[in-house]
Amino acid sequence: MAVTTRLTWLHEKILQNHFGGKRLSLLYKGSVHGFRNGVLLDRCCNQGPTLTVIYSEDHIIGAYAEESYQEGKYASIILFALQDTKISEWKLGLCTPETLFCCDVTKYNSPTNFQIDGRNRKVIMDLKTMENLGLAQNCTISIQDYEVFRCEDSLDERKIKGVIELRKSLLSALRTYEPYGSLVQQIRILLLGPIGAGKSSFFNSVRSVFQGHVTHQALVGTNTTGISEKYRTYSIRDGKDGKYLPFILCDSLGLSEKEGGLCRDDIFYILNGNIRDRYQLLKQLFLQVVLVWGIRNAHSYLVGHCFLTFSFNPMESIKLNHHDYIDSPSLKDRIHCVAFVFDASSIQYFSSQMIVKIKRIRRELVNAGNLREEIINCAQGKK
Secondary structure, three states, X not given: OOOOOOOOHHHHHHHHHHOOOOEEEEEEEHHHHOOOHHHHHHHHOOXXXXXXXXXXXXXXXXXXXXOOOOOOOOEEEEEEEEEOOEEEXXXXXXXXXXXXXXXXXXXXOOOOOEEEEOOOOEEEEXXXXXXXXXXXXXXEEEOOEEEEEEEEOOOOHHHHHHHHHHHHHHHHHHHOOOOHHHOXXXXXXXXXXXXXXXXXXXXXXXXXXXXXXOOOOOOOOOOOOOXXXXXXXXXXXXXXXXXXXXXXXXXXOOEOOOOOOOOHHHHHHHHHOOEOOOEEOOEEEEEEEEEEOOOOOOOOEEEEEEEEEEOOOOOOOOOOOOOOEOOOOOHHHOOOEEEEEEEOOOHHHOOHHHXXXXXXXXXXXXXXXXXXXXXXXXXXXXX
């Protein structure tokens, strides 16, 4: 069960803006995790800046720690009181978390002038502090609930730095990858997936990363019948030095539960390297031929239609005598890895026929041997 804050949307925005546009991430909630300050500190120490929000019958008050709570170490504390849309604050100064979250308050004249007693569910502060916060002069405020939030910058520098380092590491690994035994200069990765899953979009994204700007070499669209009509092999130049990367992405017609998609039998020929780049998919050259029956009777004729087909026919496998068929493919022509590409937003809507087809293809890939299979989830933006 998800733990949710008691703050209203408006109060959360007021607190976020007041403390520098921080993003609030809930760490601890008394009514869920218990009113035990020792447990609270175990959960909330070393979390960076934190915001403690205390709910009483008449007030929302709290404390903002500018540094991480650490055992026995001082942190700068700012107290606040939120009344309707007005917020007031008072700088408490340096305080250890053990003093601020005191489980057994016995000294009302504590140098902190503000203490949170979780066990007895009350907040104790001196008159001066209450006056500075604009509260009624009542030394003790009962606690209905309290919450502790981690305060993160909208763009957390630590996370950004980590992401940048990871990106550099991954790009370096791709640039310096060497196929086993140097038997080929570039490995071929076949992209398979349902029609409209985003295989061509995935290639464009990969190419854009290495080019350093957005590129659209492969045609993409939202047509439910798909855009790819040819078997394409794409080598990618590294924008850094202009060299080709050690892999080739191979794009093909998408899978369909009905007629019109890539024929399952044709996948074998693609894997084996029998198909050349730009092999036409499902494109038909339409020729209209007029056949004249009987020279003497000009009115007696028949209009016929002849189709010259250069395609991955969904009902018929690739013809071995086709001029684009490679009889004896070399190792570099073959597929070395297969990646399934799915639109993450539509997986739950796959029909039983599509699921059966994908499972059958996966089994055949395993039986083919020496093929690595990966699954890529692409969440495509919809306009």
